[in-house]
Amino acid sequence: xxxxxxxxxxxxxxxxxxxxxxxxxxxxxxxxxxxxxxxxxxxxxxxxxxxxxxxxxxxxxxxxxxxxxxxxxxxxxxxxxxxxxxxxxxxxxxxxxxxxxxxxxxxxxxxxxxxxxxxxxxxxxxxxxxxxxxxxxxxxxxxxxxxxxxxxxxxxxxxxxxxxxxxxxxxxxxxxxxxxxxxxxxxxxxxxxxxxxxx
Amino acid sequence: xxxxxxxxxxxxxxxxxxxxxxxxxxxxxxxxxxxxxxxxxxxxxxxxxxxxxxxxxxxxxxxxxxxxxxxxxxxxxxxxxxxxxxxxxxxxxxxxxxxxxxxxxxxxxxxxxxxxxxxxxxxxxxxxxxxxxxxxxxxxxxxxxxxxxxxxxxxxxxxxxxxxxxxxxxxxxxxxxxxxxxxxxxxxxxx
Numbered sequence: 183x184x185x186x187x188x189x190x191x192x193x194x195x196x197x198x199x200x201x202x203x204x205x206x207x208x209x210x211x212x213x214x215x216x217x218x219x220x221x222x223x224x225x226x227x228x229x230x231x232x233x234x235x236x237x238x239x240x241x242x243x244x245x246x247x248x249x250x251x252x253x254x255x256x257x258x259x260x261x262x263x264x265x266x267x268x269x270x271x272x273x274x275x276x277x278x279x280x281x282x283x284x285x286x287x288x289x290x291x292x293x294x295x296x297x298x299x300x301x302x303x304x305x306x307x308x309x310x311x312x313x314x315x316x317x318x319x320x321x322x323x324x325x326x327x328x329x330x331x332x333x334x335x336x337x338x339x340x341x342x343x344x345x346x347x348x349x350x351x352x353x354x355x356x357x358x359x360x361x362x363x364x365x366x367x368x369x370x371x372x373x374x375x376x377x378x379x380x381x
Numbered sequence: 382x383x384x385x386x387x388x389x390x391x392x393x394x395x396x397x398x399x400x401x402x403x404x405x406x407x408x409x410x411x412x413x414x415x416x417x418x419x420x421x422x423x424x425x426x427x428x429x430x431x432x433x434x435x436x437x438x439x440x441x442x443x444x445x446x447x448x449x450x451x452x453x454x455x456x457x458x459x460x461x462x463x464x465x466x467x468x469x470x471x472x473x474x475x476x477x478x479x480x481x482x483x484x485x486x487x488x489x490x491x492x493x494x495x496x497x498x499x500x501x502x503x504x505x506x507x508x509x510x511x512x513x514x515x516x517x518x519x520x521x522x523x524x525x526x527x528x529x530x531x532x533x534x535x536x537x538x539x540x541x542x543x544x545x546x547x548x549x550x551x552x553x554x555x556x557x558x559x560x561x562x563x564x565x566x567x568x569x570x571x572x
Contacts, residue, residue: 204385208392344385351389354396361399368406 204348206332207339210265211352213278213329216322217262219356220304224255227302231255234302238288266349271333279330282323289316429518435531436516442509443481447531452480452549453505453513454539457522458490462540466523467497469542480545484522485510 199205224231231251235241241250261281264274289301289311298310303319339345429436440447456463467482481503484494491506498504505513513519517526517533525548527535537548 202384204388207385208388339385347385347389351385351392354389354392358392358396358399361396361403364403365406368403368410 200328201332201335203336203339206329206336207345207348208351208355209325209329209332210268210271210275210338211349212355213275213322213326214262214266215352215356217258217265217278219262221255221258221260221262223304224251224258224302226255228252228255230300230302234300237297237299238292238301240288268338271338272330275326275329275333279323279326282319282326286316286319286323289319429516429526429533429536431533431536433533435528435533438512439516440531442512442516443505446528449530450479451528452545453517453526453528454480454482454545455514455517455519455522455524455526456482456484456494458484458486458488458494460522463523464494464497466539466542466545467494470497470502470545471499473542473546480549481505483510483513485514 200209228248228251231254232241232246232248233251235250235254236244236246261274261278264270265278285303292299292301292311293313293316301311301315303315339348435446445451446453454466456467458464463484470482482498483505484491485507486494487507495504495506521538523539525535525537525539525545526533527548535548537544539545539548
């Protein structure tokens with residue numbers, strides 16, 4: 183392992199930083215916000231969400247009822263609420279993991295079939311399915327597995343102030359990730375910018 | 382409590398930092414959009430009117446413009462799109478269609494622009510080019526003016542090389558002659 187000790191230490195430090203009581207609450211809230219965000223976008227635009235169900239071949243109807251999309255959205259918000267509530271933590275985290283695993287499967291299957299359509303995962307109707315989408319969902323699944331592990335090892339705080347701190351921290355983390363996702367777009371110069379000389 | 386508070390403060394601080402960076406990037410993008418809008422060409426309606434007889438200084442500079450059909454492609458050596466346009470001209474077989482490249486300047490950039498143009502293309506340079514630019518009141522480059530029998534019958538902005546071919550091809554279908562007649566009548570009535 184010559185030369186890899188530093189990497190090993192880094193991984194160990196990262197693992198010990200995550201495997202703490204404080205991280206557990208923050209990660210739980212992070213997943214709660216993620217599911218609520220995904221669910222709310224589907225409730226707001228159920229037609230797009232229903233269309234995604236057809237694209238993922240979960241329904242054979244070419245024009246599925248928007249209610250289907252709303253049902254998916256409400257289910258996600260409910261799951262997010264369940265994670266936030268802190269009841270039956272390990273069980274809820276396991277359900278979230280299974281749901282995310284299913285999403286990874288659907289995205290991977292579509293990518294293998296070379297199908298390109300917007301997954302409407304977080305409300306975007308412009309970006310098409312890509313390896314990045316699959317990687318993001320796979321990372322969320324891995325994090326969810328960590329959440330299951332944390333749920334079996336730690337108890338959630340019951341002090342409202344601490345819960346508020348956890349929720350705010352998770353929201354800051356999620357907002358940071360969302361803002362960072364815009365940086366590549368914001369750092370490009372649109373269209374190359376051909377200038378026209380005005381005399 | 383303390384460690385959670387520290388983590389929360391750190392995460393909020395990171396969020397604020399990223400928010401600041403993205404806000405600055407958004408401001409930069411707005412600046413770029415503003416610059417682009419400012420640099421955008423003026424309306425094609427600006428400048429000399431369709432239907433106007435070619436100004437005398439233009440006819441004196443290039444007498445052959447007084448008869449026949451001509452397309453005056455106005456370029457400028459210091460304009461990037463013009464250089465790009467000039468390079469693309471050699472790929473179009475339009476030299477026999479009365480197309481003439483007009484550009485001012487006598488420096489190295491002007492010579493470079495002349496080298497880029499197809500050898501068989503009729504090129505009008507200074508001092509004749511200056512007279513044409515002034516006479517036609519050229520507001521932007523690259524642009525095109527269509528002259529038929531000494532009358533301006535069409536004009537346009539050339540944003541890409543394909544626009545020239547499109548401009549020439551569209552002419553027989555266009556109602557520029559009708560516009561020219563209306564403008565001529567309006568001018569003769571003092572309007």
